[in-house]
Amino acid sequence: MKVAILGGGLAGISAAYHAEKNGHEAVIIEKEKELGGIARSIKWKGCIIDYGPHRFHTKVDWVEKLFKELMGKDLLVRKRLSRIYTPEGFIPYPPKPEAILKQGKKTILKIGFDYVTQKIKNKILGERKESLKDWGVNRFGETLYEIYFGRYNRKIWGVDPSMISYDWGNQRVDGLNMKNVIKKALGIGKAPRTFLTKFYYPKYGAGSFTKKFAKKVKGNKIAGSKAVKVKKKGDKWEIVHEKGTLKADKVISTIRMDDLIGMLEGVKVPKKVMKAAGELKYRSSIFVHLLVKKNSVSKDSWIYYHDPTLVTARVTQQKNFSPYCVPKGKTVLTCEIFSNPGEEPWEMSDKELIKKCEEEVRATLIGNKVELLVGKVIKYPKTYPLFLVGTEKRVKTIKDYLESIGIISTGRMGSFYHTNMDHSIIMGRKAVEMQL
Numbered sequence: 001m002k003v004a005i006l007g008g009g010l011a012g013i014s015a016a017y018h019a020e021k022n023g024h025e026a027v028i029i030e031k032e033k034e035l036g037g038i039a040r041s042i043k044w045k046g047c048i049i050d051y052g053p054h055r056f057h058t059k060v061d062w063v064e065k066l067f068k069e070l071m072g073k074d075l076l077v078r079k080r081l082s083r084i085y086t087p088e089g090f091i092p093y094p095p096k097p098e099a100i101l102k103q104g105k106k107t108i109l110k111i112g113f114d115y116v117t118q119k120i121k122n123k124i125l126g127e128r129k130e131s132l133k134d135w136g137v138n139r140f141g142e143t144l145y146e147i148y149f150g151r152y153n154r155k156i157w158g159v160d161p162s163m164i165s166y167d168w169g170n171q172r173v174d175g176l177n178m179k180n181v182i183k184k185a186l187g188i189g190k191a192p193r194t195f196l197t198k199f200y201y202p203k204y205g206a207g208s209f210t211k212k213f214a215k216k217v218k219g220n221k222i223a224g225s226k227a228v229k230v231k232k233k234g235d236k237w238e239i240v241h242e243k244g245t246l247k248a249d250k251v252i253s254t255i256r257m258d259d260l261i262g263m264l265e266g267v268k269v270p271k272k273v274m275k276a277a278g279e280l281k282y283r284s285s286i287f288v289h290l291l292v293k294k295n296s297v298s299k300d301s302w303i304y305y306h307d308p309t310l311v312t313a314r315v316t317q318q319k320n321f322s323p324y325c326v327p328k329g330k331t332v333l334t335c336e337i338f339s340n341p342g343e344e345p346w347e348m349s350d351k352e353l354i355k356k357c358e359e360e361v362r363a364t365l366i367g368n369k370v371e372l373l374v375g376k377v378i379k380y381p382k383t384y385p386l387f388l389v390g391t392e393k394r395v396k397t398i399k400d401y402l403e404s405i406g407i408i409s410t411g412r413m414g415s416f417y418h419t420n421m422d423h424s425i426i427m428g429r430k431a432v433e434m435q436l
């Protein structure tokens with residue numbers, strides 16, 4: 001059986017790898033010049049940098065085995081330190097009881113009062129489960145929710161969390177609730193992903209893992225060629241891409257599901273599917289990498305910037321993921337900004353963005369004495385599926401339709417799900433099990 005795989009990120013690579021393992025022929029079509037999708041790394045000024053450094057962790061044995069086998073001696077186990085920068089200063093993340101105790105008396109009382117009244121409300125009226133705001137308020141009460149989630153999520157998504165789906169909290173902030181915060185502080189119970197203090201990381205960047213994984217795929221990998229049409233011809237398929245046409249028995253797609261709907265030919269796409277596809281929304285990212293002349297700035301793996309007056313939403317330090325990625329005497333601060341085309345940060349020039357981020361890290365992290373050597377801006381459109389209320393229904397409508405015509409749509413964009421690397425790898429294998 002010959003399978004066409006649209007998209008060569010981790011889900012596409014995993015699908016091709018598993019299809020070949022099961023004796024099938026797989027051909028990946030990838031629009032970028034190299035495979036890897038969002039889990040690539042780039043070389044810059046003697047450094048290796050990810051698009052926002054990617055820690056690796058999984059609960060699934062075969063994925064961990066694969067990761068360890070591929071990385072061999074280039075696998076590092078790293079300590080995680082993450083904090084939050086708020087207008088009141090730094091607080092730890094995941095939340096710790098002592099962070100709550102550091103808030104002023106008035107706020108502590110408010111946190112306690114809101115938490116208890118919320119729990120009583122939940123008991124009497126039942127939990128409201130419509131939005132991300134409900135998710136946070138149910139677990140932490142209004143005040144603590146606002147400190148830890150409300151203002152940051154407004155910054156990430158550009159809309160109020162009351163417009164984001166309840167399910168998003170479950171997807172992303174695995175196992176985070178007051179009970180687990182206290183259990184973690186007392187050192188009892190097994191830590192969910194959110195609380196992990198260690199992670200795996202490839203010595204030479206996340207992209208070195210992705211590259212090694214892609215090398216395991218023996219078949220044809222057509223890179224630098226965007227798929228533009230997906231035509232059903234009887235029970236077979238033809239994929240028209242920029243460099244030619246590929247005939248295949250089956251299709252596994254890891255590209256955006258709404259893009260795929262727009263590419264279909266030889267089938268009649270129902271109106272409700274077109275409508276659902278038209279309603280999917282995304283959030284784009286700007287990565288501003290700042291190379292500074294200092295061996296180390298702090299021990300943080302990453303810092304969330306909750307302060308709404310700052311454009312930076314997260315700062316990661318590649319060197320704290322792997323000291324082999326950045327030369328001695330220097331370090332890279334990657335400032336991540338969430339912004340869509342048309343919004344102010346997206347429309348700023350590279351020079352303006354570098355200046356803005358430099359000012360913000362100087363004011364919050366490095367002071368005025370550290371020399372900024374050079375900056376680099378990468379604008380990456382549609383990095384995050386935007387999980388507005390009602391999204392689950394839209395995604396189901398599209399996925400069900402695609403399956404009904406014989407296409408498995410999977411991976412981060414193909415399932416409109418905030419996958420981590422391990423999830424995308426698992427989804428690639430699952431798609432093969434379903435399709436071949």
Ligand SMILES: Cc1cc2nc3c(=O)[nH]c(=O)nc-3n(C[C@H](O)[C@H](O)[C@H](O)COP(=O)(O)OP(=O)(O)OC[C@H]3O[C@@H](n4cnc5c(N)ncnc54)[C@H](O)[C@@H]3O)c2cc1C
Binds near residue numbers: 007009031053424
């Ligand atoms: C900023 C950021 C930080 C992250 N940090 C972590 C982390 O610390 N740990 C972790 O585990 N995960 C992390 N992730 C998630 C991780 O990157 C993803 O889960 C994973 O890389 C997604 O792989 P994928 O193959 O599903 O999707 P993608 O990587 O999006 O792959 C889809 C591929 O399809 C290609 N494509 C699109 N349209 C077409 C077309 N028409 N024709 C051909 N090709 C096309 C794209 O170019 C892309 O290569 C992070 C994600 C982001 C955005």
